[in-house]
Amino acid sequence: MLTRNLFRRPRIKLEDTGETQAQRPEIPEELYTACPVCKAMSAADELRKNASVCPKCGHHFRISARRRVELFCDEGTFDEMWTTLHGENPIGFPDYEKKLAHAREQSGEVEAVVTGECRIGGERACVFFMEPSFMMASMGTAVGEKITRLFEHAREKSLPVVGFCASGGARMQEGILSLMQMAKTTGAIKRHSDAGNLFIAVLTDPTTGGVDASFAMEGDITIAEPNALIGFAGPRVIEQTIRQKLAPGFQRSEFLLEKGFVDMISDRRELKERLTALLRLHRKGAQA
Helix, strand or coil: CCCCCCCCCCCCCCCCCCCCCCCCCCCCHHHEEECCCCCCEEEHHHHHHCCCECCCCCCECCCCHHHHHHHHCCCCCCEEECCCCCCCCCCCCCCHHHHHHHHHHHHCCCCCEEEEEEEECCEEEEEEEECCCCHHHCECHHHHHHHHHHHHHHHHHCCCEEEEEEECCECHHHHHHHHHHHHHHHHHHHHHHHCCCCEEEEEEEEEEHHHHCCHHHCCCEEEECCCCEEECCCHHHHHHHHCCCCCCCCCEHHHHHHHCCCCEECCHHHHHHHHHHHHHHHHHHHHC
16 A cells, blocks of 8 residues: 555645536636736736836737826826717618717727817817727717817817827728818818928828828828837738738838838837827927
8 A cells, every 4th residue: 555655745734626627717717817918917906007018028918098088198187179079870881879878988089089178298289089999099070070170179279189090990881081081180280380380290000092192101200109000001911912022010100110101100108208209309499
């Protein structure tokens, strides 16, 4: 008996719980988030404290418009405007009302952009934040109207505009009316600029299509988050059209910085400080 049990691992009382695998408590998935780039697991609360940037590799997770309000507007200063303005179905596109209802339920927003006035580092500014979870922040008539009104308000008040762009492009369910928003917003930005006001465009992942071809690329200063996809057509569409493989990193922030399409790339954790410095510099220059 002694020989037979000599190499048997002794049973520790704590291990003998009698629980099956199915009975063992599981850690809720919402408590941890896996980085899609480096696969590292991060506690959800720690990731939030780090501005939703992976602490291991620096990957910038997509975040909501409301989260950006928290990160970049001074606490308690954000005054939202045109909260009830929303899109309808101007061309009678099939099932569009259902898509809008689903987008509102999913995102908690009435439209794909949040607009208002706030202070950033004590500096007064008009701001807009696009909401990726609302039909990939596509631009329809309501989005174009809200952004146009914001620039008109900023021009009347002689305020700078900081715009956080993220979009899949124009909203196909509104047809030509969505494309008309490109010209509409561009005109408002031109009038705002002609009055001597500043527009800082912040490009986040992804900024594509009609938004990239209009107001996203019309900033006096253009800042991009790291590794953001920025371009008119997506890389797969381009490759299928030209039947060639694109260069590594094509249409990413770093590629566009090298080619002169953006002025700087900023880590999200440092962005508020940079925006504050730029807004302060502009205000002092305007007062001189």
